[in-house]
Amino acid sequence: NYIEFMVVKTIGLDPGSKYGIKYGATAPIENLWHFHVSLTEIYNTFMLIVKDINPLVGYIAHPLDLCYTSREKKQERRKNTVEAYRMLFEKGCNWLTISAKRRPSIQPKPNYKICIERSDRACHHICIPCNYGAPDETVGFMKFRIQSRENIPIEEQCLCYNGRPLARDHLTLKESGVQQNSVLTLHHKKVKVSMVEEQIRKDIESKIMEDFGSLPWEH
Numbered sequence: 173n174y175i176e177f178m179v180v181k182t183i184g185l186d187p188g189s190k191y192g193i194k195y196g197a198t199a200p201i202e203n204l205w206h207f208h209v210s211l212t213e214i215y216n217t218f219m220l221i222v223k224d225i226n227p228l229v230g231y232i233a234h235p236l237d238l239c240y241t242s243r244e245k246k247q248e249r250r251k252n253t254v255e256a257y258r259m260l261f262e263k264g265c266n267w268l269t270i271s272a273k274r275r276p277s278i279q280p281k282p283n284y285k286i287c288i289e290r291s292d293r294a295c296h297h298i299c300i301p302c303n304y305g306a307p308d309e310t311v312g313f314m315k316f317r318i319q320s321r322e323n324i325p326i327e328e329q330c331l332c333y334n335g336r337p338l339a340r341d342h343l344t345l346k347e348s349g350v351q352q353n354s355v356l357t358l359h360h361k362k363v364k365v366s367m368v369e370e371q372i373r374k375d376i377e378s379k380i381m382e383d384f385g386s387l388p389w390e391h
Contacts, residue, residue, distance in 0.1 A: 173197075173267040174204050177253065178218075182226045184256050185312045185342045188233040195256060196241075196249025198268060209234040224376045227327050228312060228341055259309075311348055312341030318358065330359040 177197045180186075186194045196202070209215050219231050241249075250268055257265040315326040331338045333356050338348050350356070 174201050174208075176257070176261070176265075176267075177201055177205075178222070178232065179225070180253055180256050180260060181232055182222050182229050183260060183313065183316050185226070185228060185310055187229050187231060188235060193235065193249060195253040196246055197253060198250075201267075205234055221376060221380060226312070226316070256313075259313075310342060310344055311338045314345070314356075315341065324358075324360055328361045330361055332357040332359065 174197075177195070181188070181195050184195055197205075208218070222232060223230050254265045254268055257268070311331060312326070315329050315331065318324060318329060319326055326341075333348065333350050333354065338350075338356070340348070
């Protein structure tokens with residue numbers, strides 16, 4: 173449960189520092205997170221795995237005032253986690269449920285179809301389902317979906333809308349000005365990776381497979 177929560181924060185670009193906290197969990201999981209942070213060396217080693225999963229997240233900070241957050245704010249963060257978990261793992265989050273008494277009614281989201289057009293392949297499009305193209309999803313999350321489908325690392329992706337690069341991965345599609353039923357252009361920036369860097373990547377993936385049985389981005 174804790175590992176899945178951290179994967180959601182990693183892929184959802186929620187480092188918990190400059191932009192505040194978007195995702196939350198139950199008290200036991202957040203207490204485990206606090207304990208993990210206190211083990212500085214072990215936590216820093218874990219952050220190396222986090223950075224390998226998402227190079228845009230170098231460290232997931234644990235705010236000291238987390239326990240003083242209002243009940244409403246905690247519920248909002250947990251709701252965000254449930255929705256992100258469902259989209260990421262394509263199943264319900266059975267370790268985090270929202271109280272029926274306090275759960276706000278969820279209005280159906282409008283269709284938000286996004287089509288990705290690769291600039292290096294003529295007439296080649298990547299169709300992103302509506303639930304992955306919701307206006308409140310971040311640019312970074314979209315890049316992870318592309319990585320899982322096209323096997324293009326996010327650091328080699330340059331998404332453009334109307335000729336303008338979507339450079340801020342932490343912003344949502346709506347905040348980036350992307351309209352419904354749009355076409356985004358994907359430019360594949362080939363990045364040369366040294367043999368040493370490639371071996372380090374393979375070693376980390378091997379360690380994740382050994383510890384967790386699978387790679388989070390392959391689910």
